[in-house]
Amino acid sequence: MTTVTSPLSGASIGLAAVPDPVFSGAMVGPGTAVDPVREPSVAVAPVDGIVVSLHPHAFVVVDAEGHGVLTHLGIDTVQLNGEGFELLVNKGDTVRRGDFVVRWNPAEVEAAGKSPVCPVVALEATAEALSDVSESGDVSAGAPLFTWK
Incomplete structure (x- = not known):
């Protein structure tokens, strides 16, 4: 069993509220989303x-049980071509929950016309495999978002 924690501080809003049909329809996988605070911040390992996949706008960490967790920093942020994102780790690095992964500013993403909402998705999972999914309320970076059985 894996507890997946929030990579950011903000408000958990659930995947259904993500302004992107791929995420809101859970096509990538089940999980939840965080509407981050609008200030410069660092996304941390959940x-x-x-780190098996690393892009300025998204990263995947696979745990010892083989669970891959995708953190996507904003919606359509791939179109920013890395502008405003600073990678703090490398693909292949071993990270601990809470380690810094990407520095970014959600307010700048929003100013560029993109949503800063961040899906946190259990890759190759079923909705039934998740429990205690946080879909409302304030969360701090490192607070539990869901449990993956």
């Missing part, structure tokens, strides 16, 4: 594991 689980202990290995």
